[in-house]
Amino acid sequence: MSTEPLVDFDEVLTRYEPLIGLETHVELGTASKMFCGCSTVFGAEPNTQTCPVCLGLPGALPVANEAAIEATIRIGLALGCRIATWCRFARKNYFYPDIPKGFQTSQYDEPLCTAGHLDVEVDGEIYRVEIERVHLEEDTGKNLHVGGSTGRIHGADHSLIDYNRAGIPLVEIVTRPIPGAGAKAPEVARAYVTELREIVLALGVSEVRMEQGNLRSDVNVSLAPIGSLDWGTRSETKNVNSLRSVERSVRFEMRRQAAVLDGGGRVVQETRHFHEDSGSTSSGRSKEEATDYRYFPEPDLVPIAPDEDWVAKLAADQPELPVARRVRLQEEWGLSGTEMAWLVNAGALGLVSETVAAGASPADARKWWLGELARRANDAGVELTELAVTPAQVAELAGLVSAGTINDQLARQALDGVLAGEGDPAAVVESRGLAVMGESDELLAAVDAAIEGNPDVADKVRGGKVQAIGALVGAVMKTTRGKADAATVKRMLEERLT
């Protein structure tokens, strides 16, 4: 828990303007590592996916992974970047146990992609995020600190290192500082990472599972007194690995830095850790300057010189990007901008799209995901995607309703069964006996029973008080436990009473 003083968020905005910036690392989904042939499969036994190259043993020579270079160029193209015609890797020298070579092979002053941008929408406003660079590097190994309560090195008995991750290709996407977001700065940061994640998913170059650390952002925040443009020192909150945490970390840093500045203090240039439980950040190490890393061009690797025709072909082969997809779907489904924004903000766009692809009408797909299913996800405190029902099953459910096999109420009972793992909707309808009753002898008996049981009401209907029939319909629905079709029941009652 943080014991640092904080200023109320709304109050921060009365005196300061925030400046944010993000450095996002995306672990690519290539089959092999960046500079060797080792496997990149997640979750293997520690240190089983290593070789002399990724362990940095003397004499081992790296070779760059072409698929990783291609993926980086495709990310750069999607962000409207200029693609370098010639660039090099560089050694970033620092000594850390998880970096066996004593340096990280990265890119420094010659990145593969530069000068792009990404537009993000928050509450109907577009914010342009300028992209400074997209470069390629390798991931580090993973430290495991054992014996402490926090999982950090302080207080631990000993530390273990797993080098399976060392050398996995990593793309770093660096924004320019984003001014002018004001009170929306936390949401803009989140919207940017969300959109970036969508793009990487659409390109199919990474699974971007944030919980596995496939995508993690370093979040930079600094404040300037309003009107001064004199940006103070920035803090860098490292490895924030959920969309919600990106937003929270910006919010927390704005509140913390305002308190420091209000007290006449100075914000220290440092890296900070984000704490998921409390939503706070705490001081890490003081931030190194670029000169501390003694960058120099990597002598063991040839320069990257992407052929112009190859880049042109990659550009021509790009899949439909999220923004274009949203525009297309909005038009196909006949939605307003606000309706589309709801769908996107609810995290339901992909699910609705898959449900439509599985045969449901767009209206039905939206109704289910934004209605009944959103309510259930909310009650269970999970994301829509975590519900134990697939888009295909939702489409099947909607199909059973429109075919008249079940009504909305029965469909909700069928959904109970699907979520309980009883099988697909049609199977649940069968096993739970949920199908709507047709015009059968059984239903006719229920109709007669309702008339006999409510003679006064029946007399009123016979006497011309047509609206009284509702009570009889209700009685039939009750005896059939909602399985009858109300319109059919009403018609049968009318036939009996007139």
Ligand SMILES: [Zn+2]
């Ligand atoms: Zn290796």
